[in-house]
Amino acid sequence: MHKRLINWYLSRDSIPYWYVLLADCLIVLVSGIAAYAFNHGAAYTVGNLGPLAQALCVYLLCDIIGFRVLHTYSGIIRNTSMADLLRVTAALAIGAGIIMVLRVILHTDEYLLPVRLRDLAVQTVLAATGMCGLRVIAKEFYDLYLRNYSPGGAYGLSDGSLLDMELSDLLPRNPIHVDISAISGAMAGRRIMVTGAGGSIGSELSVMLAGYRPAELLLIDQAETPLHDLLLTLRRDYPDVNFRCIVTSVCHSHRMDHVMAAHRPEIIFHAAAYKHVPMMEDNPVESVLNNIDGTCKLARLAVRHGVSKFIMISTDKAVNPTNVMGCSKRICEIFCQSISESLPGSSTRFITTRFGNVLGSNGSVIPIFRDQIRRGGPVRVTHPDVIRYFMLIPEACRLVLEAAVLGRGGEIFCFDMGQPVRIADLAQRMISLSGRRGIRIEFTGLRPGEKLYEELLTADETVLPTRHPKIKIARVRPVPFSHYGPRIEQLIATARTYDNEATLRLMREIVPEYAAPQSETACCEAAPQEENNIQHITDSTHTCFSPSF
Numbered sequence: 001m002h003k004r005l006i007n008w009y010l011s012r013d014s015i016p017y018w019y020v021l022l023a024d025c026l027i028v029l030v031s032g033i034a035a036y037a038f039n040h041g042a043a044y045t046v047g048n049l050g051p052l053a054q055a056l057c058v059y060l061l062c063d064i065i066g067f068r069v070l071h072t073y074s075g076i077i078r079n080t081s082m083a084d085l086l087r088v089t090a091a092l093a094i095g096a097g098i099i100m101v102l103r104v105i106l107h108t109d110e111y112l113l114p115v116r117l118r119d120l121a122v123q124t125v126l127a128a129t130g131m132c133g134l135r136v137i138a139k140e141f142y143d144l145y146l147r148n149y150s151p152g153g154a155y156g157l158s159d160g161s162l163l164d165m166e167l168s169d170l171l172p173r174n175p176i177h178v179d180i181s182a183i184s185g186a187m188a189g190r191r192i193m194v195t196g197a198g199g200s201i202g203s204e205l206s207v208m209l210a211g212y213r214p215a216e217l218l219l220i221d222q223a224e225t226p227l228h229d230l231l232l233t234l235r236r237d238y239p240d241v242n243f244r245c246i247v248t249s250v251c252h253s254h255r256m257d258h259v260m261a262a263h264r265p266e267i268i269f270h271a272a273a274y275k276h277v278p279m280m281e282d283n284p285v286e287s288v289l290n291n292i293d294g295t296c297k298l299a300r301l302a303v304r305h306g307v308s309k310f311i312m313i314s315t316d317k318a319v320n321p322t323n324v325m326g327c328s329k330r331i332c333e334i335f336c337q338s339i340s341e342s343l344p345g346s347s348t349r350f351i352t353t354r355f356g357n358v359l360g361s362n363g364s365v366i367p368i369f370r371d372q373i374r375r376g377g378p379v380r381v382t383h384p385d386v387i388r389y390f391m392l393i394p395e396a397c398r399l400v401l402e403a404a405v406l407g408r409g410g411e412i413f414c415f416d417m418g419q420p421v422r423i424a425d426l427a428q429r430m431i432s433l434s435g436r437r438g439i440r441i442e443f444t445g446l447r448p449g450e451k452l453y454e455e456l457l458t459a460d461e462t463v464l465p466t467r468h469p470k471i472k473i474a475r476v477r478p479v480p481f482s483h484y485g486p487r488i489e490q491l492i493a494t495a496r497t498y499d500n501e502a503t504l505r506l507m508r509e510i511v512p513e514y515a516a517p518q519s520e521t522a523c524c525e526a527a528p529q530e531e532n533n534i535q536h537i538t539d540s541t542h543t544c545f546s547p548s549f
Helices: 002-009 012-040 042-047 049-069 082-105 117-149 159-170 180-187 200-210 224-237 253-263 277-282 284-304 324-342 365-374 393-406 423-434 481-495 500-510 520-541
Strands: 191-195 216-221 243-247 267-270 309-315 349-355 357-359 379-381 390-392 412-415 441-443 462-465 471-475
Touching: 012 042, 012 049, 012 117, 042 049, 049 082, 082 117, 180 393, 191 200, 191 253, 200 216, 200 224, 200 267, 200 393, 216 224, 216 253, 224 243, 253 284, 267 284, 267 393, 277 284, 277 324, 284 309, 284 324, 284 481, 284 500, 309 324, 309 393, 324 349, 324 481, 324 500, 349 393, 365 379, 365 423, 379 423, 390 393, 393 412, 393 471, 423 441, 481 500
Parallel strands: 191 216, 191 267, 216 243, 267 309, 309 349, 349 412, 357 390, 379 441
Antiparallel strands: 412 471, 462 471
16 A cells, blocks of 8 residues: 555656645745744844744645645646635644644744744635635636637537546546556457447457457447447457457347357456436336346356356446346346356356446437537536446446456456546536536436436445455345346246336346335435445545545
């Protein structure tokens, strides 16, 4: 832990923060001189400038302690919020308090030029004003640059350039590092299959895997155009890697059986799924037939063909699900976990990865908000208090690869998603970046199956650490295959009758925590308790690194 912190402090990533710290120290020193001149007169201050500067430099260490305690440099200066300004002021107050304690206990006035309480009070006010002013000015100039010096304003940029700027500005944090050598050793020379390869996660995974030089990369998707675009990208960037694209659905078991017999994949990354919550609320049968039936068929084929590892991509919506999509993914988790435990002698290891929303994915909130802003608004947000965990697509994929290496079979890996983001704040920030005036935010009400707060663990689940600080193993309740296997088969058979009510009833029986969507009032009344759960989960799984949110 200490080694990682030291390495970060000495890295190039930390240079902007050292600049800000240097500027803050200069502000504190200048404020101290100004405060002394205000209280004792300019002539007396000039005459004692040397001893005063010495005292202020020594006492500056107390302010730095306050900065460290309150993590005033844990965020990006161009994204300064009111909370950041309050932290700066509180840190200076802590520093002044430490100085007074030193004067009383160690009698520092005997060795240094006396600095009285009124000097400290004026210095604290001036320094807080200067440091907060520096941050506000930096934020305003950054926004001004985006609005006036980018062609057509920030939202006149190309979608690709704009997306890069939006993601880094809306979700600023250090890049997530993984054990490249371990991943490369596990993937190089292997035959790897990626389902849902044309999707946001699947395509990014495919590009990353291609960089590890697998023996063959088998890309499966039923969407022809995205798969074709991915193939062109891979052939351009990795011409020496053996790719094979197959347009089919994982639900076509005979076709998938033939494909796996012909190509004998050793590792499967299963990212194929219907993911849009409102769409699946209207089509629960299709959610079962695609997400659950497809996963079950592929898992059984993996065992039949001796696949070494089967990595399923799940979601935080599977935790205490309130929507069909989340419940379907929870049932997929149960099946993969139970089949893993039911086959102790099998060579196939089933691994599940669970994380939240990915910024910039197809149909995600950023492209939707961007289009609404370009049309002049309004920007539609479901509820003012909705918060979500977010991660960048490359971050999520790197952690999936790391989990694939760590997994020994039967685990559900949870990723540290950082701090949850308030969607209304995200929308407001995008409006600000656009430079357009008069665009309002319209609250439309929670959609069917939507929660105010997403969770990474249930109340009954705890986590175990792994060697990677951002990956934890969820300890979930036992899921015997003898109990759940037949019930999941019954669910799939019922879905094939296209009886929505019977299908939903069986889903609730398999996942008792699957709750019917609450009214907006009920959600609001439950929010404080849910928020406490979120904080508890975040505290138990989050390892703090500077800088963070």
